[in-house]
Amino acid sequence: MDMKHTLPILSVFLVFAFGQGKPKVSLFPGFPSHHLYVSDEVTLRCKDGGNVLASGVTWFFKNNPLPTSNATLKFPAVTVDDSGTYQCEHGGQKSEAVEIKVLDMLPQASLSVLNNADTVIGKGGAVLLKLYMEEGLNDWWCRYTEGDQEMWQPIKRDPTQSNSSLIIHADVGEGDGRTYWCMDAKKGLTREERSRSNAIKLTATGKMVRLQMSEKPAWSGDDVTVSCDVWGGPKVDQAVFYKDGREITGIQKVSQNKFTIQNITKSSEGVYHCDATYRFIHISKDAATHSNLPSDQQVLTVIAGPPKPRLDCTQMKCGGPWSSKPDSYLWLYTPEGATDPEKLQESKDQILSGKTGTYTCSAKWTSSGFSRKSNECRFAEQKGTSPLVVVVVVLFLLGLLLLLLALCICKRRTVRKKNIEVGADGGYEEVGKKDPGKEGEYELLKISQEEKDKGQYDTIKGQGKGKGEGEGEYEALKAGEAEGTVYHTLKEKDQGKGEYEALKTAQAEVYHTLKGPGEAEGKGEYEALKTAQAEVYHTLKGPGEAEAEGKGEYETLKTAQTEVYHTLGQGQGAGVVEGQEAKEESPYEELKKEKDSK
Template sequence: MDMRSMLILAVLLALIREDKGQTPTVSLLPKFPQVYIGDDVTLICNRKGGSKPTTWFINDKQQSHQDYSMFLTAVTPQNNGVYKCRQDGQMSEPHTLTVLELEPHAQLSPSVGGAVMTKGDGRNLVLQAEDELKNWTCSVLRGGSRFGLGVNLDEQMKRAVIFAELKEAERATFWCQKKEIHRSNTVTLKMTELMVMLVPPAVPALQGESVALRCVVWGGPKLENVVFYKNNTKIMNSPEGTYTITKATQDDNGNYSCHATYRFSHTSAGAAQKEGDSDAQELKVIGGPAAAVISGSTKSLQCSCPRCPDNCTPCHWYHTLFNDPHSRRRLPENDRSITAEEEGLYSCRFDCGKGLSRFSDSYSYHAQPESNVMPIMVAAILIVLGLLIVLLIALKRRRGESNVQTTKQDKDKTTGGEYEQIQLKNKDQEVYHTLGESTGKDQAEGGYEPLQKKQEEGVYHTLGPGEGQGEGQGEGQGEGQGEGQGGYEALKSVKAEVYQTLSSADAKKPEGEAEGGYEQLPQKNKDYEAVTVENMSKSNSRTRIRRFITRWARARARTRPRGVTNPYKRSRRRGCTTH
């Protein structure tokens, strides 16, 4: 055997030996140190020399999948296990997959849209984290290659934005991480070249929550009818183009598609009717990460997590304003119990080191009514006080007007000769009568003069013209001229005594006495008219006497000659005063 033949044989033996010594390997893409529930990951079985038909084993159980790559969507603990692959009779080393029932430390989600977009399209993905985003980087996995992405950091909003596009790949997975320690969830976008698209959510569907599947036509024509299918079976018609699952369960898992009838009527009034089918998209409903549970009584709030591992000790609290869902901020408290101070929505979750629990449901806290009781009471008291003040002022003004009217009427009565009883300071001790006309300089007509208590049951009469002229020229001249006409004089307060009025002709005129004086007559004399006062009540007696005197005075006034006045007044010796 020549040298040339020996060289060819050695090369062939080396190639055969190398081929038999190369075994396949199972690798995880992206190469995450931890896999969180809901992640999209890819397992690849390959060896040097290219891909070949592959047989997969999970926990030593052979699978029907024969492609060298295995794409797992929205992984859960049910995907935990040992993965192996076999190519050309060669079995790979085992690869263990462990899914944590926790959330990563940051959240990545599309700003708009779902998980499907047309070829050549792109959209923004928003990254949000509790700590600073300066040291965060983002990547995309297209096929089997990883590429870095530019990050637009918005420190004021505490978020970062990346632009996601598929290029020529049918599917791409996006994520962000911080120095191989913390990372976000994954978002997988799929491409379609059809006019009609079924768009599921870009994030996993959680059990018990609402899920919306939208049938969209590229270009935004007017939809006339949409038919939805699940696993190639018709489920419903929807003119709006949306199929909503109110409370998703495991039974809703499957492949969904839609058939749309539409017109581009916004570009042409006579546009023809068109129709088309969408690609089938997988919907997977998962239980989600371990969720925290919030409970509270008024201002006292408590947080717990029954499904969380034992090492989940720190508790994070969050507050969100009622009218701003994007205002969520982390509170400084780390205890499992806090006291709510500010109105809004409160939520909590636990920190478990490698990941976080799921957010609890929001607890709505409103300020208690007791805090407003004091201002309301003060306002009510001020209102009541104001009303009372207004009422008192109104009553005071009304009383003042009444007093003014009464005073005015009294003035009119004193000048017009009308008679009115004056309020008595002591009704039991003084009795008043009205003086007819007063000639005094400081006296008005119809003045009042109090009588002594002993005269209370006496009988009064009016002095006529010329009667009662001063009891002495020296003593009564000036005083008599100051007295008005028609004065009154009380008779003796003796019930058994009888009085008469002497006319000017019959009256005895002792020296110093005025005409028309009074004289007590014997009881059997026939020239007098007797008036007997017997046990009348005070009120009736006064009323009758006033009426009698008034009528008598008016009669005397009619018979008195014009221009004649009574110049006499009461004698000081009888205890009367001039008004």
């Protein structure tokens, strides 16, 4: 092949070999370009093939040229305003447009430094990072950047631990530092479909004095703590802070080597460093003093940040200026004295706090991410004032009140029913006088409804005239087998001695006594001895021909339920109950007359 044909082929080869073709825009780190989040630190690079161009590059944002000629376009902290299309042009060739979409929220997964460790550490050092994803971390991997390279970081999983969180050992390397982030590496998903975490930047330094910032970049309205630390833990006698090369004066320090920028604003942006004077007195009391040793510089950027919810500490309600309605809410609770928060099960915008500790909330959009955390609300549980306890006490008192009311009503109904059945005077009805001219007799005083059902029968069984003197007998027959039946027996024995005996029933006893006239008294007397719980006792003592022995006796009768016993009086005019007159002569009187006539 002659030189005439070789030169054109060589020129084409050199064009492809050295990238003299169409440039390309790439994103570093390799985040999904449609899933950038507010405060991500990214760089757009204009590449020719696999190499980053050196210079002579024109950048376009939404087709408008930008005032820079660098081959890289750096964003210390992206915002929503940075969303749009980007192109680069080199040697008359313009790249394809790459769209960047910045979400005004936080990623679905969170990556944080464990135990609030420092992010500025000595070269070769390491920290522990914690990755958390509520839906689980199967198929997740982490990546880190070092220089202009990006590598994969394997994750070692502990099968005994929850699948929603992992601990990652993160080295800072020997360079200027590394940036770590994690993403879902499940097969079948495109890069834009993969969920990811936020990024953590670890800065390496070779100096003893180190400037630490609690947030970098910082979000407007947050409090940022700046500290001047010394490796090895010596006693810091003095720390001086600088911003943009000038000493910061008039600040109120939290301690000798620390101060806080409260409610930070854009005016606090700048380049910070510090000088420290310290001694290692924990090694020796006479340790030498190291004076005014400087730290490395740190750039503090302040951006608006995602919308911040407002947590109402009185109502424990989470709200915010959302552009779209959240799908749910995330509640975090930090127990008293603890450092790590716990996720609560509640997902609504309002909760009932019951445990002592600190509460925060965040809004959640399932397919995108989270809002930033709200303000903190501290709740102190007061003994005896828990809403649950109050509700239980109120319900108990209400139930007790209803129970007492029900008992009262039942008691009144029972008393009313009993009064209707047995009368207001305890179960005795007055026996009216039917005919004052005749001998008296005791009529039925009271028959309860129950006794009416059971029935009660009395029988007077007399001896015939031919049976001899004094041989009359009164017997009580049995009314069925029911409980509470009454037996009456009247016997007249030899020598005119009468005896009236009452047998017993199972319950409530009633006793009657009828005292007849003696030889000297000539009058009858009816005495009620005792009534106790519907029990009435009566005793009947009859007259004998000789008063000596007591001779007639009416003994104890018992009934099961308000049983009633009837007693027959003795003698004309003497057997009348007080206030009553008998209509007819009693069978007992008939027997007595029969005896007297003999």
